[in-house]
Amino acid sequence: MTEKSMGERLGEAVDSAKHKVNEMADRTRAEGHEFKAETSDSPVERAVEKGKATVDHSKAELHEAASEKQARDAGR
Secondary structure, three states: OOOOOHHHHHHHHHHHHHHHHHHHHHHHHHHHHHHHHHHOOOHHHHHHHHHHHHHHHHHHHHHHHHHHHHHHHHHO
């Protein structure tokens, strides 16, 4: 097994930070969709907004996992 260079570790740390930013953006978008779902008078719009919130929550979870992996890899 070869040692990682400082540049490779720094790149992984930057990738981890990017994933964390994307995670927060997805969680924020999900909250917006949840708010729209709660305040909408249309049952169809409520369902659509809840669906969008679910997708954004799922994307946030993927970004969180990727961020944690990149952070671990940067430390190796």
